[in-house]
Amino acid sequence: xxxxxxxxxxxxxxxxxxxxxxxxxxxxxxxxxxxxxxxxxxxxxxxxxxxxxxxxxxxxxxxxxxxxxxxxxxxxxxxxxxxxxxxxxxxxxxxxxxxxxxxxxxxxxxxxxxxxxxxxxxxxxxxxxxxxxxxxxxxxxxxxxxxxxxxxxxxxxxxxxxxxxxxxxxxxxxxxxxxxxxxxxxxxxxxxxxxxxxxxxxxxxxxxxxxxxxxxxxxxxxxxxxxxxxxxxxxxxxxxxxxxxxxxxxxxxxxxxxxxxxxxxxxxxxxxxxxxxxxxxxxxxxxxxxxxxxxx
Numbered sequence: 001x002x003x004x005x006x007x008x009x010x011x012x013x014x015x016x017x018x019x020x021x022x023x024x025x026x027x028x029x030x031x032x033x034x035x036x037x038x039x040x041x042x043x044x045x046x047x048x049x050x051x052x053x054x055x056x057x058x059x060x061x062x063x064x065x066x067x068x069x070x071x072x073x074x075x076x077x078x079x080x081x082x083x084x085x086x087x088x089x090x091x092x093x094x095x096x097x098x099x100x101x102x103x104x105x106x107x108x109x110x111x112x113x114x115x116x117x118x119x120x121x122x123x124x125x126x127x128x129x130x131x132x133x134x135x136x137x138x139x140x141x142x143x144x145x146x147x148x149x150x151x152x153x154x155x156x157x158x159x160x161x162x163x164x165x166x167x168x169x170x171x172x173x174x175x176x177x178x179x180x181x182x183x184x185x186x187x188x189x190x191x192x193x194x195x196x197x198x199x200x201x202x203x204x205x206x207x208x209x210x211x212x213x214x215x216x217x218x219x220x221x222x223x224x225x226x227x228x229x230x231x232x233x234x235x236x237x238x239x240x241x242x243x244x245x246x247x248x249x250x251x252x253x254x255x256x257x258x259x260x261x262x263x264x265x266x267x268x269x270x271x272x273x274x275x276x277x278x279x280x281x282x283x284x285x286x287x288x289x290x291x292x293x294x295x296x
C-alpha cells in the first residue's frame with residue numbers, strides 16, 4: 001500500500017510532486033480522503049466476516065461495493081448517460097452482476113452450513129453486529145472507486161506534465177492507497193500492541209512470512225495498477241463499468257481458487273450448482289457491461 005505504489009508512480013509519472021502541486025486542494029483531499037475511507041472498509045471486512053461468516057458477509061460487502069461504487073459516479077459525473085442505450089446496458093449489467101453475486105453468496109452460505117458454520121451458530125448477538133459491520137465495510141470499501149471518479153484533475157495534470165495515458169492514473173492510485181495504508185496501519189498497530197505480537201516479525205518462521213507477505217502485496221497492487229490502467233482506456237464510463245467488472249472478477253477468481261484448494265470438496269450437488277450458476281451469471285454480466293462501453 002505504500003512502497004510499490006510510489007515506486008511505480010514515480011517511475012512512470014514525470015514530475016510527480018508537481019502533479020499534486022498543480023492540482024487543487026479539493027482534488028488532493030478527495031483522493032486521499034476516499035482512500036482513507038477505503039482503508040477503513042478493508043479493516044472492517046475482516047471484522048465483519050469473522051462475525052457474520054464468509055458467505056453472507058461477502059454477499060453484503062461486494063454487493064454494496066459493486067452497486068454504490070459505480071452508481072454514485074454515474075449519477076454525479078455523467079447523469080445524462082443514465083437515459084442512453086449505454087446507460088440502460090450499464091443498469092442491466094449491474095443488475096445481472098448483483099444477481100450473480102447473490103447466487104454465489106448463496107453457494108457460500110450452503111457450504112458453510114455443511115460445515116456447521118451457519119450464522120445462527122455464532123455467538124448470541126453477533127449476527128446483528130456482523131450485519132452492521134459488513135454494511136459499513138461495503139459502503140466504505142466502494143470509496144476507492146470514488147478516488148478515481150473525483151480525482152480526474154490529477155490525472156489530467158499528470159498527462160500535461162508528460163505522463164502517458166496508460167500510466168497517468170498512477171497519480172490517483174498512489175495517493176489513494178496511501179490513505180488506505182494509514183487506516184490499516186492504525187488498526188494493525190492497535191492489534192499488535194494489544195496482543196503483544198510485534199515480536200513475531202522476527203521470530204521463527206518470520207522469513208517465510210515476509211516472503212509470502214511481499215508476494216501478496218505485489219499481486220494485490222498489481223491488480224490495483226491494472227484497474228487504473230483499464231479505466232483510463234474506457235473513457236467517461238471507465239469508473240462506472242470498471243468497478244463492477246473488478247468485483248465480478250474477484251468473485252470468479254476467489255471461487256476458482258477455492259475449487260483448486262479443495263475448499264468446495266465434500267459439499268452437496270446443490271451447492272456446486274449454485275456456485276456454477278453464479279459464475280455463469282457473472283460472466284453474462286461482464287459481457288453486458290463490455291457491450292455498454294462500445295461507442296454508440
